Amino acid sequence: MDSEKYVAASLIDERAEDLYENAPCGYLSTLPNGLIIKINSTLLSWLGYDREEVLFKKRLQDFFVIGGRMFYETHHAPLLKMQGRVNELNYDLLLKAGGVLPVLLNSIQLKDDAGVPQLNRVTVFNIIDRKKYELELLQAKKKAEEAAKAKATFLSTVSHEFRTPLNAIIGIASLLDKTDLTAQQAKYLDVLKFSSENLLNLINDILDFSKVEAGKIVLEEKYFHIRHLLNSILYSQQYKAQEKGITLTLQLDDALPEYMYGDSVKIGQVLTNLLSNAIKFTENGLVSLQLQLLEQEEVTCKLLFKVIDTGIGIPEDQQAKIFEEFTQASPEINPVYGGTGLGLAISQRLLSLFGSRIYVSSQSGVGSEFFFVIELPVGQAEVTQEHKAIGSEPTALKPLKGVRLLLAEDNEINVFVVSEYLRQWGVYFDVASNGAQAVELARQNTYDIVLMDLQMPVMDGYEATRAIRSMEHEQYKRLPIIAFTASARFDYKDKIVAAEITSLLTKPFRVEELYATIAKSVSLDSLEQDEECDAKAPYLHLEEREIHSGKAPISIQEYIKVTRNNRDSLNRLLLLTIKHFEQYKVDFAKALLNRDAKGMGDLAHKIKVTLQTLEAVKLQRVIASGRSCLATADKALLLQINNELQEAFDCVVVELKKHLDV
Amino acid sequence: MSSRVLFMDVLKRFNVKVFGEGEQYMLFAHGFGCDQHMWRYMTPAFEKQFKILLFDYLGHGKSDSTAYQPERYSSLQGYADDVISICKALSIHDAIFVGHSVSAMIGALAANKQPEVFDKLIMIGPSPCYINEHEYHGGFSREDIESLLNSLESNYLGWSSAMAPVIMGNPDRPQLGEELENSFCRTNPEIARQFAQVTFLSDNRVDLAKLNVPTLVIQCSEDVIAPLEVGQYVANQVQNSTLSILEATGHCPHLSEPDETIAAIKDFLIVEGEPVG
16 A cells, blocks of 8 residues: 555646646556546546545546446456557446436547556546537437338338239239240230339339448459350340341450450440340441450459440430439430449449449430440359350250259249149159248259248248258258248348358249259269159149148138138138039049040149148048049049049048138 | 358468477467467477467458358357367367466367367466356346446447547558557457357356366466466366466466566476477
8 A cells, every 4th residue: 555655646746736626637647457546626526525435445446337337347457458558438437416418438548568457547538518418429320320221121021022923923923925826925925024023123123222232242253254154144134135137236346365364244244234225225237246455464454345336325414323223314214214323333333343433425316326345354164064054045945844843932822833843844843832841852862953932931941941952862952952032131141151052033033033043053874764653743742742741631721711801701711612622623534434544634733732732631642643544543443533533532621621610 | 051151261260370390289378369470478488399370260360251140159158169160170189278367267168069179278368157156156236247348349449549540431542451450359349249248158167077187277366357266166167177376466477477487387388298398
């Protein structure tokens, strides 16, 4: 204690005494452990203590509320030791009379010649008024941030809701297109297809924009074949150009290196946007995509991309505006050409990731030229396989006949759409309506590929994939698992990598994408043309599937869901189903006993969605076994199967009636 | 992802620094409120005999805050898994793990999950549970933790210089950010808030009994955050443990009394058969 007093005494400077004591801020000095050895009158009067109650009796920390003490130990003290000073820390000081005084503390640590801390000197600012303003500002900031967050969440939720039905619309429209149509129906269908694809583009634009806004987009670099990339982009726009009678040309610099390293997807996105704009705003003449090699260094090269058109052009005073979000060059554009006014804003932001930007030079009525320069490392051929697939027609890909596939998806409509295609392609498949079922099926059977929806009841796609990957055999590690999701959330990428999902299809996907993804993932040699299997298609392993589901004959969960808990609608739906099933019972018996394979097939197809919706697995199984032995079974067996069939129908009808509210 | 990419990725994500002349790894894990800078007085004493590894948890120091996922870090296990992934990336096994404060528990969780990575644990100011509960005295009530969160908020989000870059951003003058106060323990306010909650509301008492590696518990003679009885509790629960009570006060003896702390660690390592010079 003596030595402490000695140090304290040496600090006192008589001449500055008055200035020190009555300064507009508080002063105190402590030993490194916080014990107060000197304090001025200003601070004492704020605290309400006499000097002798404090000196050598209290530590600075003793005046802090508990949270402040913890902050002092975990932040303040370590910082002071490391940097020798720490400024403007916020504390509430406990007053003798009760209550607290909000203050800011500045501390410096004085060390001796050997660097050993001797004293801490603290300045205390009274911030009682400032604190009030600060609180208000803080609350305003919090509110604003919450509002922005809510907006982003809303956007991603809404777009998810949009995408799911849109997936069905686009899928069904393509299916419809393959049926016999009258000229008028074909025309209507064209409009339907055009509009739904257009809607999809708009939604994608808005989503991209919100992702860029949220800073969630990063470059995903890999080696790519630059000529292939540009060719495939041009190819994708060819149809639209032809429709308008515009010539679309591609000019590539001969000196271009073959492979580059960079994010080819984003470059493609920007070029596609520029090209489709050019085509949109050009009525006749030509649209040209040019790529020029500006400079080639040892490992990098500078590329100039140009999109030139002979379209309506942009008046000079509008040229800067077109890059702003939600802005188009003039108000007349939207009614004529449509669009969100987001395309260029997104492209501009994407390019900023490359450290580049788009420039425009244009003359009203003559045409426009959009160009940008990016510098990319020169690459070597690494993954050529992927590029071969780009731009090639699905028909050019290998056939999928015989592929064994597991489709894990809970949405009936999506199951319906995807199954239609799978059937067309001759793919054998099983359907699981949740992750747990998918895992079970994968355990029992051998598949070449799994299509896995990420959002499913009981067990989601991530967990199901992890469960499949953790199964014993090596095959489960290599099994391609393609996830699909309609989610527009930004954070699923990491989860996908973590769950060891092979790749991702975002809903709504185009038929070609689905085909290409399956074709790419499945190795040719695993495809066997097993006709026996064919007879049982589409369900590969229905019987095994059953044994493990010791559950009620039906579930009306889906019915409740689609009728949105409306009792009346549910009743109507149940009655309708009962009526249909009574008829089916008769029709199936007729077809079965007459060995009418086509009739059985048609009936089975018609009833399938309903059976899946009701999870009437037993009935499904009986129908499937009836179909599979239609040709070979003897009369006695047919009769036995028919009995089973009738029983199964009756059982389902009884169950349905139980749910009726009479 | 190739293992090389994974390796680089992990090193960057946690701002991993490796130096020293020894073969055996000695990992130093910082506690709540700071970053790897807090080990600056300790490492010179060990770098001749060991390969020192320093890192920052996500949201601290120069780690990659963008990799932070609130769900993953809703319990200390998420942090322990990070420690394990660092060890995996560098093929570390049989290392000495020095954890300050909450990192002592993170080290224990990592050792329980992946016993081969650590040969010895050194806990500085550990507490398995900060909240008082029945017979157990952790030192705090739930209201106290609320009070800490308020204090954090006013310091991270208030007008303190610690938070200046958060409000003002200074995107045009990044050099200003560098010069700002408290650059030693830069933490992301949102992450620090969750870390504080997870740290002070966790109860890892059952994990101590499972611990099998030789463990040194370093306890200060006076510490608000981890009181003496908590240090004794930890030493009682961990079967193969040594309790060393320092004269130092406060919660960071490795900063306030580095020599005393180094001596305690060296004594332990010598007794445990390590060749410490």
